[in-house]
Every structure is written in C-alpha cells, then in structure tokens.
Amino acid sequence: MNHKAGYVNIIGKPNVGKSTLMNEFVGEKISIVTSKAQTTRHRILGIVNGEDFQIVFSDTPGIIKNPAYKMHEVMNQFVNVAFIDADLILYVVDITDKKIDEKTLERLQKINDIPIFVLLNKIDLSDQDGVVAAVNFWQNALPAATIFPISALHHANITHIFDCILEKLPECPPYFPKDEFTDRSMRFFISEIIREKILLIYKQEIPYSVEVVVDAYEESSKMINIRATIYASRDSQKAILIGKAGSAIKKLGIMSRGDIEEFTGKKIFLDLNVKVSKDWRDNEETLRNFSYEA
Numbered sequence: 001m002n003h004k005a006g007y008v009n010i011i012g013k014p015n016v017g018k019s020t021l022m023n024e025f026v027g028e029k030i031s032i033v034t035s036k037a038q039t040t041r042h043r044i045l046g047i048v049n050g051e052d053f054q055i056v057f058s059d060t061p062g063i064i065k066n067p068a069y070k071m072h073e074v075m076n077q078f079v080n081v082a083f084i085d086a087d088l089i090l091y092v093v094d095i096t097d098k099k100i101d102e103k104t105l106e107r108l109q110k111i112n113d114i115p116i117f118v119l120l121n122k123i124d125l126s127d128q129d130g131v132v133a134a135v136n137f138w139q140n141a142l143p144a145a146t147i148f149p150i151s152a153l154h155h156a157n158i159t160h161i162f163d164c165i166l167e168k169l170p171e172c173p174p175y176f177p178k179d180e181f182t183d184r185s186m187r188f189f190i191s192e193i194i195r196e197k198i199l200l201i202y203k204q205e206i207p208y209s210v211e212v213v214v215d216a217y218e219e220s221s222k223m224i225n226i227r228a229t230i231y232a233s234r235d236s237q238k239a240i241l242i243g244k245a246g247s248a249i250k251k252l253g254i255m256s257r258g259d260i261e262e263f264t265g266k267k268i269f270l271d272l273n274v275k276v277s278k279d280w281r282d283n284e285e286t287l288r289n290f291s292y293e294a
C-alpha cells in the first residue's frame, strides 16, 4: 500500500480563521481562538492520521505588518519558515476583508513548486455575489492556485478540501508516530488555554504583554496538580492581572480550570502566580526561555 504524507501550512493575516480551520481539520482544539488579532504566537502542528496517510497541518501566527517587538519578528519568522517547508500552502483570507495583503500576494505569486489553495473563509458573512467576485479576483491574482469558498466556523466545504489536500500530497512515509496529533506538550496546551482566557478577560494591551509558563505538572490517577506563572512586562500590569482583592485572577483561575478539565478529562488543581519579567518581549534571552526561537 502506498503511503502519503506532507506538511500543509496555513498562512494568512491575523484573525482570518487559521486556527479555527486547523482545529476543524484535526478535530481537537489544539490552537486557541479568539476574536482578537495575534492570538496565535507560535507555529503549532496538528496531525491527522489515516491508515495510508498523515497530514501535518501547521498553524502559524498571522503575518504582522509592522513588528513592534522582537517577539513580533520571531512570530513573522515562524511564518517565513511555513512558506518554505510546505508540501501545500493553505492561504486563508477573510472574504469580508477588502484590504489585500499585497506583500504576501506577491510572495505567493512567485511560488511555482508548491501547490496553493486559497481559502475564502467566513462565507457565512457574505452573499452569492460577494463570493463570486472574490473567487474571480483570487483566480486572477493567483492563476495556478485552487480557490475554495469556506466557513471554518460552520464546517462548510471542509470535508471537500480535506479530500483535495490528500490528492495533492506526495508519497512519503509518516513524519510522526501514527498515534500523535500534535508536536506540542500538555504543558504547552495548558499555558495556551490560560492565555486564551487572559485574552478574553483582560482589556487593551494586557493580553499582549503577558506570557504564561507552566512550572509544574503532576498527574495522578484522578487529578492533575498544575502550577503556572503569568509573566507581565511591567509592575502596573501585575496589579491589573491580580485585580481588586485578587478578584481578576480568581476569575481567570476558574475559567482556565474548566477548560483544562475538559481538555485533559481529569480534575484539576490550578495554582496561578503573577510575576514581572521587565520588557520580556524585547529581551532575547527571555524570548528564548519562553520558546520564541525560529
């Protein structure tokens, strides 16, 4: 039997639905999703295994136009790698977004050895005419690409794309053991779940200024003991994270615990601490410690 395998890299502007799409394909919530831009900071692999295939999806941060911190530069490097090591590129655009990312389009136009699918996402927010116009535009802009109108959120056209992806993949043995669905550890997912709740609870720059690190993870048959630290970049942010009499961090703990229990299927004891790591987004050593290395 012939085996197919390959890297399918998901690329696009912030907030177009890349992580939603990857979670749909993988059938697990391995990449956090919020309505805020720059939710995804790392390159995360989601693996779909079949008897005779292995598709390695890679979710990437949205391309940041004007990087303000070293962290942003690293995030853009994660995207650059995704242009290179792909067997297939899924370029996701929000069909309601009229502003084309010209730089990325030019980059895609220069690619002639990797198949490209342009996924026009969020068709639930558009109408027939809008979809036809968008398909025409993209077919014109990228004649070699295949265009698919989809809705990642409402699972429209996803199964069909999956089959088309499989068709394009090269014959190749699997890259990862067949029982794995990601390259990331449980600790990583727990820190991401907490970061997702931070994005939901706190306003303005707070979610963008923090990093979450899981310091301890001890699992017994019935429960998991977790200790995590939230690193803020300034003292004032630490106070906001904790809130009046600890009210904000308490809420964060409750929300995070619920999702972690769902994800792990076990009872969770979660101990959250807040520390300050001054201006960590511009500190190369700290960025390395926080796994921002392209």
Ligand SMILES: Nc1nc2c(ncn2[C@@H]2O[C@H](COP(=O)(O)OP(=O)(O)O)[C@@H](O)[C@H]2O)c(=O)[nH]1
Pocket: 012, 013, 014, 015, 016, 017, 018, 019, 020, 021, 032, 033, 034, 035, 036, 037, 038, 039, 040, 062, 121, 122, 123, 124, 125, 150, 151, 152, 153, 154
């Ligand atoms: N209406 C609609 N919203 C969507 C769709 N796909 C994703 N979204 C929403 O778009 C926002 C950004 O999604 P996310 O996956 O985090 O985008 P990313 O930044 O590209 O990874 C979230 O609020 C999603 O629920 C879709 O097909 N239709």
Ligand SMILES: [Mg+2]
Pocket: 018, 019, 020, 031, 032, 039, 040, 060, 061, 062
């Ligand atoms: Mg994302």
